[in-house]
Amino acid sequence: MCSTFLAIPIIIFVLNIALLVWVARDAKARGMDSAVLWMILVMFTSVIGLLIYIFSRPQGNLIRCANCGNNRLQASVKCPHCGSA
Template sequence: MLSLVAGITLPWSLPLTLVIYGIVVAVAVWIYRDASARGSDRAILWFLATLVFTIVPVLVYMYLHRAEGPAR
């Protein structure tokens, strides 16, 4: 357990959970910006799908856009 001020303790997994969610949010933002740069009208759906289903939309997005290369 992590000890905070005034005797408040947090479970050891909380920092790890926050880091993982931070990475998921960062990837969702990246996918949104990339889809927007490509002119996709479904960029917000890619963003939301990544937040909800994490890795599956990322793999699908990368598979669908593999031949196009990076967005300009």
């Protein structure tokens, strides 16, 4: 029973890390220079920071870059990862 209570904070911690990684990857894919700032904001404000991020990020579909395989905005002129057009 004790291990169940121990597991809950660990699960929350892991989910938080996963969320921060997602924000960083999503911000990078959208060509934002401020990925680290958004990570810090979400780390301290959690869901509120996540909502602010989702509304203020460049909107549009993410597609897989044919050159490097990372996600990039469909409307972007250049891939933020490899710089290919």
